[in-house]
Amino acid sequence: MAVPHPSSSSSRSHPFLSHVYHTSFHHYHHHNHPSLVLFWCLVFSLLSPLALSSSSSSSSSSSDSSSSSSSHISLGIGETEGTKHDLHQAILRDEAVARLHELGQVSDAATHLERTFMSPASIRAIPLIRGWMEDAGLSTWVDYMGNVHGRVEPKNGSSQALLIGSHMDTVIDAGKYDGSLGIISAISALKVLKIDGRLGELKRPVEVIAFSDEEGVRFQSTFLGSAALAGIMPVSRLEVTDKSGISVQDALKENSIDITDENLMQLKYDPASVWGYVEVHIEQGPVLEWVGYPLGVVKGIAGQTRLKVTVKGSQGHAGTVPMSMRQDPMTGAAELIVLLESVCKNPKDYLSCNVQCNEDTVESLANSLVCTVGEISTWPSASNVIPGQVRQRNYSLLCTYVFSLLVL
Structure with a gap:
């Protein structure tokens, strides 16, 4: 589904998804950023204690879910500053946009954005992202595949975790929203909860992940970061080489990440420990602009x-x-x-x-x-x-x- 402009209204329901949830975002109107405001309403609502307190919805309560989700989506829209549902636009919009621009300057090329797996720019991006995660109150670490994690544990640490994130690598001559939007947006939403004193009230753990490789530019092997966490990356892929003859394993070791066959297998997440996954991503296509929507929920992934x-x-x-x-x-x-x-x-x-x-x-x-x-x-x-x-x-x-x- 797509979120309309603030002036639109309808009675169509918006069920929260308890499994994989992928939202595509179209950015336009550079100065006003209306799409960013709508988008952060969506992410912020997913992180609210009410949204996270239930992992599923029965058909008998669908009308209640519709009403509840609609109220979450409208957080901050049309409300004055200082109200209960203040969106903290200085963080959700201004600071987030500034961070998107800042991360967009971390590049291996002087004339365009290029940040491939384990490149010097990728290594410079890691402490930057970790710093933003820690600023939002998250505990951070970097795993054996170079993925950057930031996690907040609630009082009930045994609950399944909500994972949010995207990739921090880029293609050659990339756009600054590609991948970065999904990482920074999640951090911004959690920072607002921290400022409101509600980060500890979450009903389940929330973990933000900046995946080290999605584009597959350097090693022509996509999804290295997420495939390792899903447990579907074969050990043989560590031996794949780039155009300079450097293997995936060598690239990691050059950056003080000593990956082995054994600890690669340890990266796999137990499916029973994961409640769902949310990723917000720039569309990188003309569809949303053509139909006039700033947001859309993706039903099928490529x-x-x-x-x-x-x-x-x-x-x-x-x-x-x-x-x-x-x-x-x-x-x-x-x-x-x-x-x-x-x-x-x-x-x-x-x-x-x-x-x-x-x-x-x-x-x-x-x-x-x-x-x-x-x-x-x-x-x-x-x-x-x-x-x-x-x-x-x-x-x-x-x-x-x-x-x-x-x-x-």
Whole structure:
């Protein structure tokens, strides 16, 4: 669902999710930040003692849940400063935006934002994020995969924990909201509870996690940080190397993190100890802006497939080999790229159903499949040489972000 502008109203319910909850955020109107205000209302409501006191809602109490959640979502909207539900906009908006800009300056490049897994900028970001977590009253630590954790334990420490977070690594030439928004927003909401003296009243532990790797830029292996905590990262992935021949394990050791096969396995969270997971993320797409909503709740998360394709041909001199005798892998790769583009734009024209699919599957692909060739390289890569081979990296998403755009 999406949160409308403050002037809108509706009777649609807003159930709090007790499992994985992923919200996408569209930022616009740089000076006023209306989306930030609405978004922090949502996160703040999830952290309130009432919201955290119940891990599930029965169908018999759905009307009460609707009424309660609506009141939480409206925290601070239309209310005057100093009231019971004051949003502390100096923290939830002004300080949070300042921190987004500050973290956006922590980069390995001078002209753009670039902060990859265990890079110098990533290491500089760790104490910055830990400092913000401690400022919000959280106990902090860095695990064997470089993930940064901040946790608050309530009086009843045996309760399942609510996890909130996002990734602190970036792509090359990244946006400053990507990943950082989900980390800083959670810290800001908890800081408000601390200032109000309500941090100790939470009915369950709350843990903020800044994941060390999500983008997979350096090692071409996505979700290193979260996969380790989920217990699904194979030990063999520690030996994957970057373009300089440095392995994941070596990169961690260079930064005084001595990871082994044994302590990698220790990072896995017991599912029984986790109540739910919340992540707020910039949409990075045009959908929310197009429909005019500042927020949307994601119903489907992208499933990624990354392929490295090598097209081989016959290397030769560009000025002397006749066109009729060429086997140019560059032109072959170009044809493949155009074909891939056509398949993803019009999958119905290329796919047929067998026993493993039906028309609904093809229809779903037509509405959600995207494909991109984001990297291409040739050998020997000279203007007067017909290349001998071309490598391209395909990035395909099946089931891209799907929004349920319901007016509250």
